[in-house]
Amino acid sequence: MTLTPKPGVLDIDVYVPGRSQAAGATRVYKLSSNESPFGPSPAAIAAYEDARKLLGMYPEGTAQILREAVAAHFGLAADRIVCGNGSDEILTLLANAYVRSGDEVIFSEHAFSLYKIATLANSGVPVEIPAPELLFDVDAAIAHISPRTRLVYIANPNNPTANYLPSAELRRLHHALPDSAILVIDAAYAEYVRRNDYEAGIELAGASRNVVMTRTFSKVYGLAGIRVGWGYCPKAIADAVNRIRAPFNVNVAAQRAAVAALGDRAHIEQALRHNEVWRARLIEQIRAAGYRVDDSVANFILIHFPDLPGRSSADADRFLMSRGIILRGCASYGLPQCLRVTVASEEGNLAALAALRDFANRR
Ligand SMILES: Cc1ncc(COP(=O)(O)O)c(C=O)c1O
Secondary structure, eight states: OOOOOOGGGGOOOOOOOOOOOOOOSSOOOOOOOOOOOOOOOOHHHHHHHHGGGGGGSSSOOTOOHHHHHHHHHHHGGGGGEESSSHHHHHHHHHHHHHTTOEEEEEEETOOHHHHHHHHHTTOEEEEEEEEEEEOOOHHHHTTOOOOTTEEEEEEESOTTTOOOOOOOHHHEEEHSSOSSOOOOOOOOTGGGGOOOOOOSSSSHHHHOSSSEEEESSSSOOOOOGGOEEEOOOOHHHHHHHEHHHHHHHHHHHHHHHHEEEHHHHHHHHHHHHHHHHHHHHHHHHHHHHTEEEESSSEEEEEOOOOOOOSSSSSHHHHHHHHEEOOEEGGGGGGTTEEEEOOOHHHHHHHHHHHHHHHHHHOO
């Protein structure tokens, strides 16, 4: 017998990360991975450096200090929080724990690509719901629920479309799910949303037996490099995930830096204020330069390009890269005519705007 991976594994398209290099450019602006232009809080950096004393020993295995800090910060039960090596890990562990061969996993077209990867890795069946308006279609998702449905992943807000599903719609989706399926609310960008009809999912996860909310320290907390995320789960789900989680999955420096990051509210507020101001300016000015841009509730913006020679997203990408401006191509999200731009530092935003204007004005 030949050696082959589990069914589904070889159907996986390898995850395409945001690029970080622009050959030949003297100054590079990486606006491709939705990282915070402010980086981590100085307190988080100090905690990280202090963790050098502990490098020789295993960390506490359940990320207790972090679970307790998150619980206190958000008013949650610490024993229902599971921390991960990025929220990616929690999203993956949920599939590993619950998806059997042939089980169905629902997610939207143009959603975060990890959902499909985690499904196929468990020999599950991806059920991708068309999103003609680029928004999660609740009615279509409900129509696809079956006895084989095990997970429904929704990124809220969604990456890369930067839109969100209002709370009433999220609850309507949950209401239609049987107890045998879990609604996984991936709220990686929750902090950035300022809408009265939005909820990250804390109350839903707190009050239901089949809702998990995931959050990350990679975005507004500026800690993408050391990989910390967490999920708020019903007790039985936390128990299942903890059984298959690697015993020391969140390293000691990550635990300590994340606790410190949570405590520095001023740093977070500053990053959020900057995002509010620059997101609005970027949308307005990119539109003024002649591009089609969707509204955004997150820290990134989706720009649409016409499928015309010399004006396409690929042409724009080449032009921007030659100026050292790295955006995120969206072909792997099923949006080949779009580029995604992260709200960056003032300098990075101005450089991106200038390059986009110059590209639009090219003859
Ligand atoms: C929608 C969404 N969910 C989850 C993640 C993963 O975040 P983490 O760095 O916590 O693994 C990302 C990262 O880009 C994301 O865009």
